[in-house]
Amino acid sequence: MITMTRLDVGPLLGSGGQGDVYELPSDPGRLFKRYRSGVRVDETGLSALVEWRLELSPRDRAVVDKHTAWPLEVVDCPGGTLGILMNRAPRDFWHTVEGGVLPRDLSWAFMSEAARFVGLEPATPRAAVAIMVQLATAFDVLHRNGATYGDLSASNVLWTGDGCPSVLLIDCDAAEVNGRPRALREAQTPLWSCPWPGVEGRERDEFKLAMAFLRLFFRYEGPIMDSTSSIEVPSHPPVTGEAADLLTAGLRQVSVRPAAADWLPVLRELHGGLRARRVAS
Numbered sequence: 463m464i465t466m467t468r469l470d471v472g473p474l475l476g477s478g479g480q481g482d483v484y485e486l487p488s489d490p491g492r493l494f495k496r497y498r499s500g501v502r503v504d505e506t507g508l509s510a511l512v513e514w515r516l517e518l519s520p521r522d523r524a525v526v527d528k529h530t531a532w533p534l535e536v537v538d539c540p541g542g543t544l545g546i547l548m549n550r551a552p553r554d555f556w557h558t559v560e561g562g563v564l565p566r567d568l569s570w571a572f573m574s575e576a577a578r579f580v581g582l583e584p585a586t587p588r589a590a591v592a593i594m595v596q597l598a599t600a601f602d603v604l605h606r607n608g609a610t611y612g613d614l615s616a617s618n619v620l621w622t623g624d625g626c627p628s629v630l631l632i633d634c635d636a637a638e639v640n641g642r643p644r645a646l647r648e649a650q651t652p653l654w655s656c657p658w659p660g661v662e663g664r665e666r667d668e669f670k671l672a673m674a675f676l677r678l679f680f681r682y683e684g685p686i687m688d689s690t691s692s693i694e695v696p697s698h699p700p701v702t703g704e705a706a707d708l709l710t711a712g713l714r715q716v717s718v719r720p721a722a723a724d725w726l727p728v729l730r731e732l733h734g735g736l737r738a739r740r741v742a743s
Contacts, residue, residue, distance in 0.1 A: 463509070466539045469494055480646065481545070494537065495635070496545040503544050507638075507645030508536045512546075514609055514639045522603045529600040530631040533645075551630050555620040557582065565632075566623050568593075568674075569616035572681045582623055587699035588736040589627050590678035595729045596629045597674060601667055601722035608640040610663050614670035615651035616677070638663070657688040658715050668719040672712025675705070675725075686713060702735065704728045 471494055472485035481497040497503045511533045515526055526532050527549065537545035557566040559580045570577040571585040571593060578584075585593060597619070604611055613636060620630040636646045640663075650656075656669045676682045679701070682693060705728050708720040 463536045463538050466494075466496075466537050466545065469537065486547075491550055492534070492547050493550045494545055494547055496537070496539055497543055499541060499543050502647065504643045504645050505536065505544060507643040508533060508544065508546060508635065510639040510642035511609075511635065511637060511645060512536055514607065518603070518607060522607060525599060525603045529596055529629060530634050532634045532637075546635055548634070551620055551632070554622040554624075554628070555630055557623070565620050567617050568619040568621055568629075568678075570623070571621055571627075572616075572677045573683055574681060584681065585621070585623075585627065585678060586625070587679060588733060589625055591729055591733040591736060593621055593627055593629050593678055594671075594675055595726065595733065597631075598671060598722045598725040598729060600629075600631060601671060602726065604637070605664050605667065605722055609637055610640070610667050611637050612648045612667070613651055613654075614667065614674060615654035617651060653683075653685050657686060665719055668721060669712060671722060671725060672709050672720070675709055676713070688715065700735070702728065702732050705732050 470486055470488040472487040475483045475485050475493065477483070480501050481495050484494045484496065486492050486494055512535060515523060515532050515534070518526065531548045531551065533546040533548055535547040537547060539545050551565065555566055556563050557570075557580065558564075566582075570580065570582050571590065574584045597614075601611065611631065611634070613633065614631075618631060618633050620632060622628045636644070636648055638644045638648075654670060654673060656666050661669055673686065676686075676693070679699065684693070686693075708725060708728055711717050712719050
């Protein structure tokens with residue numbers, strides 16, 4: 463842990479429900495997030511996230527650093543509050559809308575009308591699969607190393623929006639290391655939450671990976687409820703039988719859900735097939 467007095471805290475960059483995010487002029491690649499007083503933050507849980515990253519193999523840590531804004535250091539702030547340091551999302555993950563700069567979240571990858579309203583194109587099927595490969599890769603690292611992400615949703619994933627997109631998971635301070643306290647109370651985003659009680663931890667992450675594939679590849683914007691028996695999707699790009707099987711298994715109420723590692727070879731094969739067919743948006 464470091465003290466806030468050691469940081470060169472710059473201008474306020476943005477505010478959320480839990481705290482405020484500041485620039486660090488002397489360390490422009492990182493940001494400082496300070497939690498507001500009254501927000502319940504477990505210091506042990508934050509420290510567990512920091513320690514978890516440091517204990518990863520170099521290869522797994524490189525994946526986490528590339529595709530997540532993981533807590534890098536816990537900060538002791540005045541007034542008994544806490545904060546964290548985290549990597550800053552590169553410029554490619556932002557988009558200018560009516561003069562304001564906004565994070566390019568994943569909703570613009572599959573919500574066609576919303577994307578085009580702000581001057582973007584939704585992800586092509588091939589780009590959607592590329593996004594999924596990166597999400598599955600990040601989740602595979604988390605799960606193999608005893609951590610879960612939690613609230614996977616369009617607002618918690620940024621993407622670069624080009625033909626070969628990169629993705630970044632944010633709000634990682636709500637992730638959990640198995641057997642350690644959770645730093646923050648976990649939230650669940652509407653339209654992305656699992657409708658069945660008891661589906662938690664890694665299993666819920668696996669449900670949400672399937673949900674992400676449904677939304678990104680087929681541009682499905684509707685809910686999945688406990689009464690949902692079939693889904694009509696607006697887009698029907700070519701899909702392999704293996705990918706369809708993983709999607710079906712991942713979204714069932716009672717299921718041996720596909721692990722993130724199970725998705726990777728299937729997604730790579732699908733990506734290669736779409737490249738050969740040159741499937742357009």
